[in-house]
Amino acid sequence: MNATSPAPSPVLRLERLRFDYGDGQLLTFPDCEVPAGQHCLILGPSGCGKSTLLHLIAGLLKPTGGHVELAGQRVDALRGASLDRFRGRHVGLVFQRLHLLPALSVADNLLLAQGLAGMPRNRARVNELLERLGVAHRAHARPDDLSFGQAQRVALARAVINSPPVILADEPTSNLDDGNTQEVLNLLQAEASRSGASLIVATHDRRIRDAFDLRLELAA
Numbered sequence: 001m002n003a004t005s006p007a008p009s010p011v012l013r014l015e016r017l018r019f020d021y022g023d024g025q026l027l028t029f030p031d032c033e034v035p036a037g038q039h040c041l042i043l044g045p046s047g048c049g050k051s052t053l054l055h056l057i058a059g060l061l062k063p064t065g066g067h068v069e070l071a072g073q074r075v076d077a078l079r080g081a082s083l084d085r086f087r088g089r090h091v092g093l094v095f096q097r098l099h100l101l102p103a104l105s106v107a108d109n110l111l112l113a114q115g116l117a118g119m120p121r122n123r124a125r126v127n128e129l130l131e132r133l134g135v136a137h138r139a140h141a142r143p144d145d146l147s148f149g150q151a152q153r154v155a156l157a158r159a160v161i162n163s164p165p166v167i168l169a170d171e172p173t174s175n176l177d178d179g180n181t182q183e184v185l186n187l188l189q190a191e192a193s194r195s196g197a198s199l200i201v202a203t204h205d206r207r208i209r210d211a212f213d214l215r216l217e218l219a220a
């Protein structure tokens with residue numbers, strides 16, 4: 001029997017990744033591997049491509065070249081309904097615009113996220129998560145009636161509801177004061193470690209750089 005076990009495969013791997021919005025400006029990204037459960041900060045000045053990179057990782061944009069492998073799956077090779085299902089199960093997204101559906105209650109936004117990922121709708125899981133994030137009393141409210149901090153917690157609940165191996169957050173703290181920055185960071189890290197997920201945060205907020213295992217610096 002072979003005593004050496006193979007190195008665990010990384011939860012995220014970027015290889016020779018490039019993207020062109022079609023205006024002649026080619027964005028190129030450094031190669032990177034994030035071991036399962038480790039957290040990574042994507043840093044760089046405004047316009048360097050941080051949000052673009054998160055969209056490429058989530059399969060919301062198709063690379064011009066190179067590839068993105070997430071939980072062992074080439075994301076750039078998936079299309080249509082299989083891409084949507086894969087994303088729903090493997091990626092939790094917390095973007096700057098929170099994209100909660102205004103016509104649905106807080107609880108229904110979370111139930112929809114389960115349904116879209118092909119998971120059974122589980123009200124107990126929804127209630128438990130809202131409880132833990134301190135917004136259970138707003139479960140029947142519409143997103144437009146929440147404070148910004150409450151809406152951000154609901155967006156975080158939606159991102160983690162299917163226990164994805166990767167949580168992507170775009171500038172989660174850039175509009176917050178120091179106290180709220182620490183609190184949002186604590187919530188993201190607590191939810192990630194609860195399910196063993198890797199947290200990937202894009203930001204130009206240098207206040208949070210020391211809270212991460214790995215850093216990926218993008219050049220201007």
Ligand SMILES: Nc1ncnc2c1ncn2[C@@H]1O[C@H](COP(=O)(O)OP(=O)(O)OP(=O)(O)O)[C@@H](O)[C@H]1O
Nearest residue numbers: 021023027044045046047048049050051052053204
């Ligand atoms: N939809 C788009 N069409 C054309 N160009 C775009 C589009 N979105 C972004 N860009 C350009 O691509 C580059 C990278 O943008 P991106 O939003 O990824 O940067 P960023 O690092 O997230 O910036 P910020 O810190 O300001 O959020 C910029 O030059 C931007 O102008």
Ligand SMILES: [Mg+2]
Nearest residue numbers: 050051052170
């Ligand atoms: Mg951005």
